[in-house]
Amino acid sequence: MGRRTARAASPMTSSVRRRLGHVCRAAGAPALLLLLSSCGGAAPSTLSPAGVGARRVAGLWWLLFGISVVVAVLVAVLLAWVMARRTRAGVHARTGSGRAFVVTMGVVLPAIVLAFVYAVGLRDLRDLAVPRDPHALVIEVVGHQWWWEVRYPASGFVTANEIHVPTGSTVRLRLSTADVNHSFWVPQLAVKTDLIAGRVNEMWLRAEHDGVYRGQCAEYCGLQHGHMAFHVIAQPAAEFASWLAGQARPAAVPAGGAPARGLRVLEASSCAACHTVRGTRADGKVGPDLTHVGGRRFLAAGAIPNTPGYLGGWISDSQSIKPGNAMPPQPLAPEDLRSLIAYLGTLR
């Protein structure tokens, strides 16, 4: 099974896709072109796959899309024929039962097409099964309302909302939830898998190219379901290894100045009750681990970019940015806040 997953979309589906591409460019089907053109940008699109699973499903989509277009056009043509030809004054209704037409078009032809489609679906289902690769990197993802806890058990550290993976390698994900159901979905990399309360689900992904791929919770999970994103960062193996080593280290102790003062603020304020910064006295388990928060691209599960300004706004009043999240407003003195921001910025 694992062996077969290495293949990209089969020749059959990719040739269908190519042909469709020619057809629609030639015909200039505007809707389709619009659709294609909007895939190139920053969209986390299922149609611009960068992972083995997503590529296979994109191939499947183009096959299903092609068949759907044929069916829809056939019905539309028949309807147009009816409206144009069967409404004329001289036309007389015919009395035949029409059973042969209905059985041919409604049973025989669909059965052939559907059997084919089902077979293709089965093949893809088999190929996308979780590979039994004992050497694959295992990452544990725990869903929380409304952020993602990410654990690298082999390296023994915990991070949040950013999942780094080595490009080209199979990664197995163990998915569980700390509260309600969620769903793990990175459209460009792999099909989604739900995080079900009381269960552990497994999925896998393999990124084909380096890049940052946006993922988002796809199972409604309450107030901030809309702001429960994450990012998968696929990087070359060497880069990934050094990231892994860096993450495994505890936070650096600041030499002095604002960051040192910020650390004292962190340990003395309520931050430490909920967040962990390894190597400090902050060891709370409620919110995301902040040991290397300074290196992350986004804050609050993809809701805002990780800049000092947004970080300050988040600490002071996260409820105005992401109403309902678990973090209460932190009424820090301006100087304390500035120091804290400076300290968190050093945690890379």
Added chain:
Amino acid sequence: MSIADAAGAYRAAEEAAGERVARHWPEGHGLRGWITTVDHKRIGRRYMVTAAVFFTLAGIEALVMRTQLTLPEGKVVSPGVYDQLFSLHGTAMIFFFATPMLFGFGNFLLPLMLGTRDMAFPRFNAFGYWVFAAAGLFMFSSLLFGVAPNAGWFAYVPLSGARYTPDLNLDVYSLGLLFLGISTTGSGINFIATALKLRAPGMTLSRVPVFVWALVVTSFMVVFALPPLNLANAMLFLDRRFGTKFFVPTGGGDALLWQHLFWLFGHPDVYIIVLPALGIVSAIVPTFSRRPIAAYPVIVLATVATGIISFGVWVHHMFAVGLPQLAMTFFSAASIVITIPAGIQIFSWLGTMLLGRVVLAVPMLWALGFILVFVLGGVTGVMFAIVPFDQQSTDSYFVVAHFHYVLFGGAVFPIIGGVFYWWPKFTGRTTSVRAGLWSFWLVFAGFNLTFFPMHIAGLLGMPRRVYTFSPGLGWDAWNLLSTAGAYLLAVGLLVTLSTLLYSLRRGAPAPPDPWGGETLEWATASPPPTHDFAVIPTVYSLHPLWDQRTLDSFHEESRSPLHVQADGHDVLRTTELDAEPQLGVEMPEDTPVPFVAAFGLLIAFTSLLLGGYLAAIAGAAVFGFSLMWWLWPRDRPGSSGGGERRGEGEGGGSAGGEREEASA
């Protein structure tokens, strides 16, 4: 005497027996008449109007949601309000609009199409309406108190559990659906009994209109599909209120159990909504193709097959929850197979039109529009049967697009088409053709502009049920288009409503048979008199009003007491398969008991919601005592007498049979 057409049949029957029959079918007036009526036509109209009100409310909710999603990071409503809006929108459209609206059609039309005078259990029918109205009030008033359901229409645990939604929101949901379930189940049983026992003589199973088949199959599905939903909701209520652990994994329960129970109901429910709507199309298409429906046995078989297979496909809503592959392959196959009966129906309509002479009247236009959008919803439906594609696209906007094509396209289009088709029969008025055309084209354009872009937003990775979205993800333009479409759609629906209201006040009086229809409902006045038919015809074919012998029977059978039933408030009972006449049975008179019983239930459910358990018991007692009053055996002097007993197995005699029926 040879009768020329349906109107002639109506006049002949009325002349021969109208006066004798009508005096046993008085119409109640005033407030008392309004509350006590058991007339299937008044109840049917009432269902439709109430369902239309809920449709409007749930539609306004949708418009607010689309407004919120016009631009990224919109701030029109708070996330908490948005969650209530989308949850109540789905719950209301599915439970309080689609099924009650179609059951309203069924209530009004079933006895007329079958050639009888009322539903089998008229008081039960009235009770069903009052329970539906009370449950709707119960559900919608929660929005005013800010405790409307907010865990989506399928209310997955643990989110819907007490720990994560401690307020009353989900108690409103579970109790409201249990309350409504009483009405829906009762209606289903009533439709089955009516269709099996009250068909006009000669209407063998092979002469039953497709619409009736669709409604009967739907009713059987209701009877079998609602128990898992009721069970799940009862367990959810117990979990939330009394701390049981059915769905709590840490207490030995199972969160997936809810999903299985819910979808075991939920997928058949899609067909519970769509099948009667397809039945409406099967009524419209032959009339405006001027020929009988193509391949009648095949389309009936397809309808029955859909009802059966639909119970084996529920897991395709759960392909992403981590089930074993082997299980998924089975449900994938079943989900693919169920498209075949749908395809049969599509090509049966197309075949009918291709062989017919098509008249592009307003109802037909809605049917044609329906076919196109339903096919678009159908092809994406096949995609969701393919496991890997489903896993990629489920819970994205692609699925939102898909099910609106199926449910708005597949149910609302036929419903509006059906309203235009039977409006003369419902109200006695005709509608403006020009306004009807505007209404269709605006709704058609608005619908596609709203929902087509959602396919693309979904493919571009936009998950459903998000109260807002970040800019720069490629979703902005598609959401803007959808919102513009939603407003166009709202305008179209307003035009539709205005067209109908204008017709109600100013429309020209409608003749009995304005379209030249084939089924029996056109052989009576528009709107029909309380007794529906003065003479019960004998049916000789699948398209009785296009058949001379059936038309003539309206006159000829006026000499038969069996067909006239003029000795009381009576209908004619026939055998289940061959519709051989059996005997006349007396139907119950108007009564306030169903209203009181439903009111008792409203008190009981509201008290249960608010935790007033003594008051809940009092409400249940009101309900219980009204049932006793209702079912208490009473001797009625002057029995029907008109029924000649035929066949065997009627050992109890007509008097016993009458008493039984009279109390039902």
